[in-house]
Amino acid sequence: MTLDDEALRELDDHLFRRESGRMVAALTRIFGVHNLSLAEDVVQDAFVRALEVWRMRGVPDNPAAWLMTAAKNRALDMLRRERTALRFAPPPEMGRLLDTEWTLGPAVNEAFDVHTIRDEQLRMMFSCCDPRLGEDVQVALILNILCGFSAGEVASAFLIGRAAMEKRIARGKKTLATSKTLFDLADAEFVPRLAAVQRALYLLFNEGYHGSSAEQAIRAELCAEAIRLVTLLSEYPPADTPATRALAALMHLHAARLAARVDAEGDLNRLPEQDRSRWDARLIDDGLSLFDRSMSGDELTSFHLEAAIAVEHVRAPSLAETSWDTIVSLYDQLMALQPSPVVALNRAIAIGELDGASAGLAALDEIDDRDRLAAYPFYHAALAELELKRGNATDAREHFAAAIQLSRNPMERRFLERRIRQSGAAS
Amino acid sequence: MSEFIYLYRTSEADRRAAMSAEHAQQSMQAWLAWMRGLEAKGHIKNPGNPLGTEGRVVRGQAKTVTDGPFVEIKDLVLGYTVIEAKNFEEAVELASGCPMLAGEGSVEIRPVAAMA
Numbered sequence: 302m303t304l305d306d307e308a309l310r311e312l313d314d315h316l317f318r319r320e321s322g323r324m325v326a327a328l329t330r331i332f333g334v335h336n337l338s339l340a341e342d343v344v345q346d347a348f349v350r351a352l353e354v355w356r357m358r359g360v361p362d363n364p365a366a367w368l369m370t371a372a373k374n375r376a377l378d379m380l381r382r383e384r385t386a387l388r389f390a391p392p393p394e395m396g397r398l399l400d401t402e403w404t405l406g407p408a409v410n411e412a413f414d415v416h417t418i419r420d421e422q423l424r425m426m427f428s429c430c431d432p433r434l435g436e437d438v439q440v441a442l443i444l445n446i447l448c449g450f451s452a453g454e455v456a457s458a459f460l461i462g463r464a465a466m467e468k469r470i471a472r473g474k475k476t477l478a479t480s481k482t483l484f485d486l487a488d489a490e491f492v493p494r495l496a497a498v499q500r501a502l503y504l505l506f507n508e509g510y511h512g513s514s515a516e517q518a519i520r521a522e523l524c525a526e527a528i529r530l531v532t533l534l535s536e537y538p539p540a541d542t543p544a545t546r547a548l549a550a551l552m553h554l555h556a557a558r559l560a561a562r563v564d565a566e567g568d569l570n571r572l573p574e575q576d577r578s579r580w581d582a583r584l585i586d587d588g589l590s591l592f593d594r595s596m597s598g599d600e601l602t603s604f605h606l607e608a609a610i611a612v613e614h615v616r617a618p619s620l621a622e623t624s625w626d627t628i629v630s631l632y633d634q635l636m637a638l639q640p641s642p643v644v645a646l647n648r649a650i651a652i653g654e655l656d657g658a659s660a661g662l663a664a665l666d667e668i669d670d671r672d673r674l675a676a677y678p679f680y681h682a683a684l685a686e687l688e689l690k691r692g693n694a695t696d697a698r699e700h701f702a703a704a705i706q707l708s709r710n711p712m713e714r715r716f717l718e719r720r721i722r723q724s725g726a727a728s
Numbered sequence: 729m730s731e732f733i734y735l736y737r738t739s740e741a742d743r744r745a746a747m748s749a750e751h752a753q754q755s756m757q758a759w760l761a762w763m764r765g766l767e768a769k770g771h772i773k774n775p776g777n778p779l780g781t782e783g784r785v786v787r788g789q790a791k792t793v794t795d796g797p798f799v800e801i802k803d804l805v806l807g808y809t810v811i812e813a814k815n816f817e818e819a820v821e822l823a824s825g826c827p828m829l830a831g832e833g834s835v836e837i838r839p840v841a842a843m844a
Contacts (some may be wrong), residue, residue, distance in 0.1 A: 356759035451748035
């Protein structure tokens with residue numbers, strides 16, 4: 302007997318990671334959030350079992366279902382053993398269901414039902430965005446629990462040490478464990494908590510899109526995970542608000558341009574150099590239709606404005622034909638609604654396109670809290686680009702050099718070094 | 729061609745060490761690649777089976793039953809594969825690519841003794 306080609310089939314790239322979040326969601330329903338580590342142990346067991354069986358017998362037809370069954374059986378074993386010892390307190394909503402064989406099986410089956418899993422993932426997302434936790438902790442928890450990223454992977458995405466990230470995640474889980482059940486979506490706190498979830502997903506996406514990690518693959522995954530979770534959010538009608546749609550729209554429209562931002566050598570491309578035919582047409586279509594649907598209601602959020610700016614970019618046939626006056630006025634509104642140094646920086650760049658380099662530099666000069674941008678390499682790069690446009694190649698090179706000093710990864714460094722070489726040639 | 733058995737061994741600790749999704753994914757991909765390689769060259773006589781890690785041992789004339797087949801928990805047999813190779817050297821050579829060796833695991837190579 303030999304292994305057939307079927308059993309040696311390709312393994313889906315993110316199978317374990319994706320199923321990890323789903324299994325933890327189902328298991329948390331059974332064990333309670335205060336027993337999250339128990340749920341994580343069961344997931345680990347399922348992974349160990351899968352590896353041991355699959356590596357000799359090959360990957361099964363439906364590996365996701367196989368993993369779910371392994372986790373379910375392991376949970377049942379544990380609950381039967383624990384029934385006498387009872388070393389853990391089950392959550393109130395499971396109540397006495399786990400006590401007898403009559404209800405144990407059905408209760409566990411119910412927890413592993415696809416609809417339950419979807420709801421529990423949603424509740425987990427809301428639990429992770431607990432107001433007692435800082436936004437950095439919320440995002441780390443989402444990545445770890447819902448997206449199956451190890452502490453090491455989250456750490457490398459955020460360019461911080463693994464030990465520090467482990468601590469951050471542990472702190473977050475301790476806070477989660479103060480409750481026995483996940484966030485109740487019918488709770489009066491739903492609306493403020495929804496805003497926190499949107500904000501965390503926005504940060505998660507931004508970390509992928511603008512973030513500091515050098516690994517293009519990691520960053521693309523962060524963007525993909527943010528889109529998956531915002532889609533999950535919008536599938537739940539009370540969470541499908543205009544703001545959620547606008548957030549989903551801006552993620553789709555930005556993600557559409559992700560591939561074109563980096564060339565075959567893994568180097569960053571500036572907007573003028575991007576091959577617009579490499580923008581993802583399907584993501585653009587989805588983004589535009591989400592944007593249309595975000596216009597219902599009278600709520601105008603920063604997500605709407607950012608999505609509107611992205612719409613202008615994807616609709617422009619070329620850089621020269623971009624409607625910079627619309628973009629500048631959207632940035633004006635964004636500054637009025639939610640001022641930040643980075644928004645001000647982007648506004649100044651748009652003004653530079655609309656009214657010329659000197660106007661752009663003047664706008665940069667007017668930024669109140671400019672010192673907060675001093676450590677951001679693209680602030681110096683923006684100064685350099687505007688000086689270059691004005692014909693001051695010497696000043697431009699100095700600003701590029703300052704940007705290189707601050708570059709956060711080899712990709713940024715290579716990009717800036719190329720710009721310095723190009724500005725030398727121009728002088 | 730001669731037949732050999734690969735016995736995959738590891739410790740209980742290593743078996744469960746840092747089994748994150750990422751680790752599981754990488755490990756499984758490495759095993760698939762290794763198995764594909766052996767299969768493509770016709771070395772796999774029988775992909776074998778994983779063994780459960782629980783066990784009983786019956787010993788001696790008193791037929792004493794004890795739990796666990798393993799004296800040494802460091803030496804857990806996780807499964808086996810029957811392979812075909814020209815000789816012992818080739819069987820050892822093929823085993824050296826086994827992903828089991830990435831951790832604390834080992835592959836024991838035993839020839840299946842021929843009848844003749």
